[in-house]
Amino acid sequence: ASPEIQAIMERHHAIASRFYPPTKEAYIGMSLLYAENEDMKTYHDAYHPEMLSFLAQAMQIYALSRV
Numbered sequence: 001a002s003p004e005i006q007a008i009m010e011r012h013h014a015i016a017s018r019f020y021p022p023t024k025e026a027y028i029g030m031s032l033l034y035a036e037n038e039d040m041k042t043y044h045d046a047y048h049p050e051m052l053s054f055l056a057q058a059m060q061i062y063a064l065s066r067v
Contacts, residue, residue: 001061009062024067031059 016022022030034040035056044052 001058001065005058006062006066009058010066012059013062013067022067024063027063027067028060031056031063034059 013022013027016027016030020026034044034052041052044055048054
C-alpha cells in the first residue's frame with residue numbers, strides 16, 4: 001500500500017487501460033487471474049518467489065482505493 005508501489009500500480013493500470021478501461025472489479029479480477037494462472041506465476045516468480053503474490057495484493061489495494 002506504500003505510495004511508491006501504488007505509483008507503479010498506477011502505471012500498470014494505465015497500461016491495462018490501453019486495451020480496455022478496467023473497472024474496479026475487472027482489475028481485481030485480473031489480479032486473481034494472475035494468481036491462479038500457473039504460467040503467470042512461473043513468469044513473475046522467476047524474479048522473486050513472492051512476486052506474483054505481491055503484485056496481486058498491490059493491484060487489489062490500487063483497485064479498492066483508486067479505481
